[in-house]
Structure formats: structure tokens, C-alpha cells
Amino acid sequence: MEYSVGQVSGFAGVTVRTLHHYDKTGLLSPSARSAAGYRLYGDADLARLQQILFYRELGFSLEEIAAILEDPQANALDQLRARHRLLKEQIDKLHRLVKVAERAMEVQRTGVELTPEERFEVFGEVTFDLSYATAAHLKWQDSGGHQQAMARAAAHTKEDWARIMAEAAAWRHRLTTAFDEGAPADGDRAMDLAEEHRRHITRWFAPCPTDMHGRIADDFATDPRAFALVVPPSEQRPGLAPYLRTAVHANAVRHADRPSQPSPPSQSCRSAQPRTES
Template sequence: MSYSVGQVSDFAGVTVRTLQRQLDEEIARLQRLAEVAERAIEVQKTGVPLTPQERFEVFGEVAFDLSYATEAELKWAHSDGQREAMARADAHTKEDWRRLMGEAAAWRAELLAAFDDGEPSCGERAMDLAEEHRLHIARWFTSCPPDMHRRIADDFVADPRAFALVVPPSQQRPGLAAYMRQAVHANAGRHADVDTDGEESR
């Protein structure tokens, strides 16, 4: 099969237009990422000042992954919960972060113990731990109804960076992220008819 010069030119035009559209979309995406990264840097510069030693004392092995944070910011950009969580996190003092991370570390130890003891993910102990995690988010960041908690737990399995914010890689076990997800889903089912304030849904 042969093509005329005009047909080749038309094909080339379509290819160039498609490429241009893809490049425009990629440029727009990178610009959004740059804006989010710039915001994160500004928060670090104007927020709670921490030396490297203080940062380790407060956060331990829990690492803040900027690439995950920027993607999460874009994914939930229109979410009231995301905006509230960012605003409350920005307002936390160094002491707030110490208390928050201490609470998280105690909870994490209980989660690992339950997992290592072979407790079923749909059992009372695992579901209670899932409920504690949900209330921790509500206490420090944003209200977290069961459906929202399910979506958060789904990310634990879908994206290792999300679960690393909860359990550092050095403390993880094979299957732990899935275990946590199953416990969250079981707990959400247990509280399906109850809202975050403990009142029956209307």
C-alpha cells in the first residue's frame, strides 16, 4: 500500500497534534506538581523548625515522601477533608507532633503484636485497632467517617508509600498492609450505621 505526499502530510499533522496535546497535558501536570512542591517547601520553611536530630526524635523512621504528598494533594485537591487535614497539620506545634507520633507509635506496637499473635483481621482486637486508627486521624487531622477510612486503607495496599507513613518499612511484615486494610473494612462494616460522632446515621 502506498500513500500520496498529501496523505503522509495529513498523518504527520495528526501525529504532531496528538504529541502536542500530550505535551501540553504533561506540562500542566508538572506545573501542578511544582505548585504543590513549592507549597510544601514553604510550609517547611515557615512551620515548626526541627533540627535533623529533633526530626528523628519526633518522627523516628516514619518518612515523609514528597512525591506521595504531591500526588495525594492533586488526587484530593477538591476534598474538604484534605484541605482541613493540611490546615490542621500546618498548625501543629512541635509538642503536638511529639504527642501525635507517640500515640501512633503505641498504636503501631499493638498492631504488630496483634498481627504477630495471629489475630484474625476481622476479629475484635484487629477491628478495635482499626477504630483507634480512624479516631487518631479524626483527632489530629480531619473527620474520618468509615467510608473515608476504607479509601485510606485501600491506599495502604495499592501504594507502599502510603503504608510507610503508618508503619516504617523496617517494621513491616509480609501481608501486614493487607491485614490492616481488611481490619479497617471489617470495622467500617461494624460501624456502618454509626457516624463519626457515635450517633446513628439519619
């Protein structure tokens, strides 16, 4: 039995344009023509179309499909096994991305239910870029420090965040002032600011050894979304992110040359501990 292009389009779920393209490229040429020159597809053509659609559904390109169908030496089983592995990898990645997106949404909320007005009151111009939060979580998800930081962040109250942001703003002002006044990035003044930032992270989120701090500072210098979390775009200067990275790494070297000493406890540190109602 023979079928017109319109009939094949209807029951195969493909457009007439697609069938014309398959014919033009030689992937599926109808085995007959009507007296008026119209394409007519036979049972063998439909079987081939079914194979084409099967491979297309699995993500094979038209060129790959043509090679499988036309080359009698082609090992379709090997091709399918390779595609199976790829699809499983993609599925696993999507599952991971779902979890990352869920965590990123928690980061976006910062663990505190705030109205837009309250959010601006607390965070000002500092915004949490969801795409960066997702990428950062993918990068650091296996780090115990990252997991602890996310848990601590989710536990902070609105009052905690107000204190965090006030500390950050004061530190940011001192950083930009040092930069504007030409203080060397590897000098004591800049290194002290780097150390202050490291202790801020430790106090409010998770222990931040100098090597971890260096990786964070590397992100500041290479990803504008990361640097915008510590210095809003309106306060940034060209070269400020590399300046901070240099100061952080210089501070790490300075610490490596000194015997370690425990940081003194602070009220901010105590405020981050679990509280009980009286």
C-alpha cells in the same frame, strides 16, 4: 550555493553525526557530492532541514516527520493541531506538578521548623517520602478533607507532633501485637484498633469517615511508601498491611450496622484547636 556537512552543522546547530544519521535514514540526503565524495547541501536541502528541526522541536519523532514531509496527502495542519493540544496538556500538567511539589515540600517540612536532631527525636524512623507526598497530593488534591488535613498538619507545633507520634507508636505496638498473636483481622480486637486509627486521623488532621478510611487503608496495602508512614519498615511484618486493610473495612461494615454516635471530646482534640496567648 552548496555547503559542506561541517558548515551546515555549524550554522544549523546540529552535529555532523546527526546529519549523517538523517542521510542514512533518508530523512535528509544531500542533493550533491563533491569530487572527493563529500556531502554537499543546497538551498532546498537547508529548507528541508529547517522543517525537520521545527518538527523535532515540537516533539515529533523522525518517523512522524518523514511521513509529514514525504506524503503529499499528509495534513501537516492536523498534525500540528494534535501536537498543540498535547503540548498544552503537558504544560498544564507541569503547572499542576509545580503546585504539588510546593505542597509536598510543605508536607516534608510538616509545618514545623526542626533541626535534623529534633526531627529524629519527634518522628524517629517514620519518614515523609517526597515522591509519595507528591503522588498522594495529586490523588487527593480535590478532596476537602485532604486540604483540611494539610492545613491542620501545617499548624501543628513540635509539641503537637510529639504527642501525635507518641499516640501512633502506642497504637502501632498494639497493632503488631494483635497481628503476632493471631487475632483475626475481622475480629473485635483488630476492628477496635482500626477504629482507634480512624479517630486518630479525625482528632489530629481531618474528619475521616469509614469510606475514606477504607481508601487510605487500600493505599497502605498497595503502596509501601504509604504504609511506612504508619509502620516503619523495621517494625513491619509480611501481611501486616493487608491485615490492617481487612480490619479497616470490617470496621466500616460494623459501623454501618450501628447507629452513629458522636465521639466524646478529648484533650487531644481540644489541643488541636486554635490557641490564644494569655
